[in-house]
Amino acid sequence: MKKNLIIKNFLIYFSALIVFLIMFFPLYGLILTSIQPENIIRSRNLSFFPTEIIFNHFAEVLKPNHISNIYEGIKNSLIVSFLTSFLCIILAFPAAYSLARLNLPAKNIILGTLISIYFLPTILFVIPLFVILVSYQLDDTILSLVVPYTAFTLPFVIWILKSFIDKLPVEVEEAAKIDGCSTLQLLIHIIFPLLRPGLIAAFIFAFILSWVEFLTPLIFTNNLKISTVALGLFRSTIDIKIGQQAAAAIITLIPVIILMIFFQQYITKVVLSGSDK
Amino acid sequence: MTDLLNQPSNSQFKFSREKILAFTLILPSLILVFITYLYPAIFTFVISFAEYDIIRLKIKKFIQFKNFEFLISNYFFTSSVLRTIYFGFLICVCTTILSFLIALLLNEKFIGKAFLRVMIVLPWAVPSVVSGVLWGQMFHADTGFLNALLYQLGVISGYKIWLADPLVALHIIAIAEIWKAIPFMTLFFLSGLQSLPSEVFEAASVDGANVLQRFSNILFPLMLPIAIPLFLIQFVLAMKSFDTIFVLTRGGPGGGTTTLNYFIYQEAFETFNLGRASAAAYVLLIITLAVVLIPTISRFLMKFFWGNK
Numbered sequence: 001m002k003k004n005l006i007i008k009n010f011l012i013y014f015s016a017l018i019v020f021l022i023m024f025f026p027l028y029g030l031i032l033t034s035i036q037p038e039n040i041i042r043s044r045n046l047s048f049f050p051t052e053i054i055f056n057h058f059a060e061v062l063k064p065n066h067i068s069n070i071y072e073g074i075k076n077s078l079i080v081s082f083l084t085s086f087l088c089i090i091l092a093f094p095a096a097y098s099l100a101r102l103n104l105p106a107k108n109i110i111l112g113t114l115i116s117i118y119f120l121p122t123i124l125f126v127i128p129l130f131v132i133l134v135s136y137q138l139d140d141t142i143l144s145l146v147v148p149y150t151a152f153t154l155p156f157v158i159w160i161l162k163s164f165i166d167k168l169p170v171e172v173e174e175a176a177k178i179d180g181c182s183t184l185q186l187l188i189h190i191i192f193p194l195l196r197p198g199l200i201a202a203f204i205f206a207f208i209l210s211w212v213e214f215l216t217p218l219i220f221t222n223n224l225k226i227s228t229v230a231l232g233l234f235r236s237t238i239d240i241k242i243g244q245q246a247a248a249a250i251i252t253l254i255p256v257i258i259l260m261i262f263f264q265q266y267i268t269k270v271v272l273s274g275s276d277k
Numbered sequence: 278m279t280d281l282l283n284q285p286s287n288s289q290f291k292f293s294r295e296k297i298l299a300f301t302l303i304l305p306s307l308i309l310v311f312i313t314y315l316y317p318a319i320f321t322f323v324i325s326f327a328e329y330d331i332i333r334l335k336i337k338k339f340i341q342f343k344n345f346e347f348l349i350s351n352y353f354f355t356s357s358v359l360r361t362i363y364f365g366f367l368i369c370v371c372t373t374i375l376s377f378l379i380a381l382l383l384n385e386k387f388i389g390k391a392f393l394r395v396m397i398v399l400p401w402a403v404p405s406v407v408s409g410v411l412w413g414q415m416f417h418a419d420t421g422f423l424n425a426l427l428y429q430l431g432v433i434s435g436y437k438i439w440l441a442d443p444l445v446a447l448h449i450i451a452i453a454e455i456w457k458a459i460p461f462m463t464l465f466f467l468s469g470l471q472s473l474p475s476e477v478f479e480a481a482s483v484d485g486a487n488v489l490q491r492f493s494n495i496l497f498p499l500m501l502p503i504a505i506p507l508f509l510i511q512f513v514l515a516m517k518s519f520d521t522i523f524v525l526t527r528g529g530p531g532g533g534t535t536t537l538n539y540f541i542y543q544e545a546f547e548t549f550n551l552g553r554a555s556a557a558a559y560v561l562l563i564i565t566l567a568v569v570l571i572p573t574i575s576r577f578l579m580k581f582f583w584g585n586k
Contacts, residue, residue, distance in 0.1 A: 012387050019379055024396050026456065027403070029422055030411040041420050091309065094302035102299035110303070117314055119510065121517045121565060123541045124558045127551055128317035128324075135334045151313035154306060183298055212404035214520040219546055230406045234524060237410060242420050249407045256402040264395055268464065 034058070034246035041242050057247035066236075066244075069224055070251055073232035077211055078255075080142060080228060084149040085206035088157045089199060091150070096161035097187060101173070111162070114155040122152065122215060130219055140223045148220070149210045156209070157202045160270050164198025165191070201266035208256050325555035344556035353532055354540060354557065360447070361516050361537040362564070367451050368515035372458045373508050377500070379459065380466035401460035409524025412453040416440060443533020446526050450534055453521045458514070462507050469503040505572065512568050516561070537561045 033041055035053045061070055098104050099111055129148060133139040168191070176190050192199075217228045227235070229252050236248045260267070325344055328337040348354045383394060400408070415421050418438040427433045440446045477495055517538050522528060528535035528543065535543070538561060545554035 009387070012382065012385050015378075015382050016387060016389070016393055019382060020393055020396055023400060023456070023459070026408075026411050026415060027399065029415055030407075033414055033420075091306045095306040098299040098302035102302070103295050104299035104303065105296060110307075114306075114310065117310065119513045119565070119569075120314075121538060121541075121558060121561045123517070123519075123538055123545070123554075124321055124562055125314055125317040127541075127545050127555055127558065128320035129313065130546075131320070131334055131551070132317075147309075148313060151309050154309060158306065208402050212402070212406075214404070214406055214523070215542075218523075230404050233404075233406050233410065237413070237524060242414060242417070245410060246414065249410045252404055253402075253407055256404070257399065260399060260402045261395060264398060267398065268394075 030246050030249055033242060034250050036243065038241065038243050057241075057243040058251070060241075061236075061244050061247045061251065066248075067238070069227060069232045069235070070229065070248060072225060073227055073229035074251070074255075076142070076226050077229040080145045080149065081207045081210040083142070083146045084153060084210040085203045087146065087150045088153050088206040089161075089203060092154060092157040092161050092202065093192070093195075093199070094187065096158050096165055097191060099158065100162045100165040101170075111159070115159055118152075118155045126215065126219055133220060140221050140226060142226060144220045145217055145226075145228070148216050149213055152213070152216075153206045153209050157206050160202045160205060161195070161198055163270075164195055164201070168194055197266060197269060200263065201270050204259055204263050204266060205270065208259060211256050321555040321558055324552050325559050327552050329551040329555075331549040331551060340552075344553050345560075347553060348556055348560065353535070357532070357535045357537050357540045358560065358564070360535065361561075364447065364451060364518075364536055365512045365516040365568070367448075368454050368458065368518075369508050369511035371451070371455050372462055372511050372515075373504060375455070376459050376462035376507075377466050377504070379463045380470055383463070383467050384470045397463055398460045400457050403457065405457065405518075405520035406524055408453050408457050409521045412449060412456075412521075413440075413525050416449050440526055441530055443530050446530065447534045450518075450521050450525055453525070454515060454518050457521075458511060462511060465507055466500070466503065469500060473499055509569055509572065513565050516565060516568070537564070 032048075032050060034057050035055065036050055037052060037054055037056070040052060060066065064071065099107055104110070126148075130139070133144050138144050172190060172194070173186060176186050181190070212230065213228075214230050214234070217231045218234075221227065221231070233245075233248050233252050236245050324336060326341060327339045327344075329335075330337045379397060383390065383397070403411075416423055416439040418424065418436055418440075421439070423439070424433070424436045428436065439449060477499070516536070518536070519538050519542065522534055522536060522539050523542075526534045528539045537557065541554050541557045541561065544550050544557060
């Protein structure tokens with residue numbers, strides 16, 4: 001029995017190591033490339049550990065005239081992602097409450113439609129949106145990114161918030177209603193504070209999904225001034241400097257990685273709240 | 278409260294007022310969804326039967342099914358349809374199996390589990406452009422780790438240009454997609470595993486069932502209701518992947534990595550043939566719906582012919 005346990009533990013740690021290597025090695029490779037001089041990257045001596053650490057690539061990438069235009073990119077991405085997440089929450093919060101608690105007709109059909117839209121091919125909607133934006137000369141604006149992003153993310157955010165509201169105890173709301181609280185007051189003063197974990201989770205999801213979006217800015221924006229960080233990074237792939245490309249990729253990654261590590265518990269909560277249905 | 282009890286007609290009125298309120302709260306979201314999804318979907322449908330003038334931004338003339346006829350007779354299109362289905366299937370099979378195994382591992386107790394879980398979730402937040410860049414560097418002909426590793430191990434005699442071979446390139450893109458898809462499915466599998474009652478396993482191990490029997494007789498049937506929807510969702514998401522293809526190969530070499538989604542992009546925004554692109558977009562939509570609906574319909578038919586099983 002004890003021998004079995006040792007074998008089992010060995011297997012567990014061994015497979016944990018394998019999984020760790022598979023999932024993390026690509027990122028490690030990127031980090032390694034970003035801190036090594038170009039001639040070491042290009043040399044044929046394989047080494048999995050840095051022999052010489054430099055930060056030139058980061059310095060180069062952060063220069064104002066760099067091809068990936070990282071400052072503008074980060075600024076634009078931050079603006080667009082914040083606006084999108086904010087709009088998503090404002091729209092989704094009452095909608096989710098209505099779906100979760102109120103006597104809305106055809107509730108299941110609405111929720112089902114919203115969720116299934118998320119899985120339809122995005123390109124189907126992008127072609128006409130492009131035509132509309134161009135004909136009203138709205139392409140190349142922040143608005144042309146925020147509105148589609150919000151629409152693409154909204155169904156998901158509504159679903160997250162609804163599953164969090166479902167978990168709140170109904171008694172609190174009933175008590176408030178008896179005390180003469182209107183629905184609007186109820187939403188703002190009672191549900192909103194209670195829903196904080198759900199709101200944080202939804203905000204992070206919307207933020208990350210907007211940060212990583214690529215197809216929409218690729219089609220809707222041409223002007224370098226409103227290029228997002230993902231698009232800027234893509235432009236740098238035309239360049240052949242591998243080290244700088246890796247550095248730009250890491251700078252693009254940093255904000256979302258920080259969000260992920262700090263708010264990992266909220267993201268897990270979303271998955272857990274969805275599965276016990 | 279007492280007012281309500283005394284006046285039943287008032288409660289009837291309140292009931293419909295609640296409906297109005299419920300509708301008002303959800304209306305802004307529905308309007309946005311209508312503008313950005315429903316209207317465009319109708320628009321795409323209409324111009325899929327037309328020739329669209331991209332300069333004047335209006336429909337030149339309706340040409341009935343000509344767009345679809347052109348697509349079906351176009352080898353480039355039909356091969357990209359088959360490629361898309363293969364690509365989607367490959368990704369979702371691999372992702373499902375790997376995620377399930379990782380979830381089984383995370384369901385065990387060991388030191389460093391929390392850390393490993395963070396590491397596993399990370400690729401989800403990696404923008405697909407970054408993942409394209411990093412896998413591109415991994416398989417890079419001159420500087421990639423794979424070439425260096427295989428060369429030093431003596432597996433290959435010279436450095437290979439991996440992305441120059443269409444079939445290899447397609448699978449490299451699939452690897453990148455699988456790597457990004459694993460985190461989410463793993464979390465869903467994990468929460469499914471954690472919701473299973475532990476008594477089931479204890480009873481089985483007392484009965485002397487070995488690991489394989491426990492897996493095939495208990496775990497597999499219990500996890501199937503979670504696995505099937507995840508599998509289908511992943512299939513659909515894989516078929517609409519775009520970013521990685523765009524960054525790694527731009528559909529090349531020789532169209533060897535052009536999936537249907539990428540084909541539509543090229544038709545719409547490189548050759549600006551919006552009518553044809555819209556027709557192709559509807560083909561993709563039909564395939565997507567088929568992937569979701571065929572299992573549902575076949576289960577219904579199985580119930581119908583073989584009774585409750």
